[in-house]
Amino acid sequence: MARTAHALHILVKHQEQAKDILKQIQKGSKFQTLAKKYSSCPSGKKGGDLGEFRQGQMVPQFDKFVFSGEILTPTIVKTRFGYHIIKTLYRT
Template structure:
């Protein structure tokens, strides 16, 4: 079982905006460009890169998708912070 993951994310306030971002990604838009443009998280300035983190470091809903969701596929996650578009790059 993986103990660390490396993920990118884009944090927005509304589900519709997050869904639109996923549509843009599926059409070939670059994750980093969309993160810089739309994300309300400070990581947006780094293209949404959260770096590598350990299981349990993130809020439970976010953690679940990072450690069990499909790698390299954009996922929609709702947390107390808002709506996240999450893309897991790898797990170790």
């Protein structure tokens, strides 16, 4: 059976902006509110919610973090699309 995960993300073009957003999250700002404000991904309208997806559906760097990184700890990951702040909610 394929592994699945559920994640939120915020996509921005510049590393400095990603770092600034991550700092805001660490200071207590709501992830979903910042996603709606800053994310260039259509999922931003849903608070960055990507829903549940299978391993291998996302670009390699994104996939690797979601399926092996920390759960519930927002982290910056660079892909060909830009800089993602990813928060993995769970994985199976």
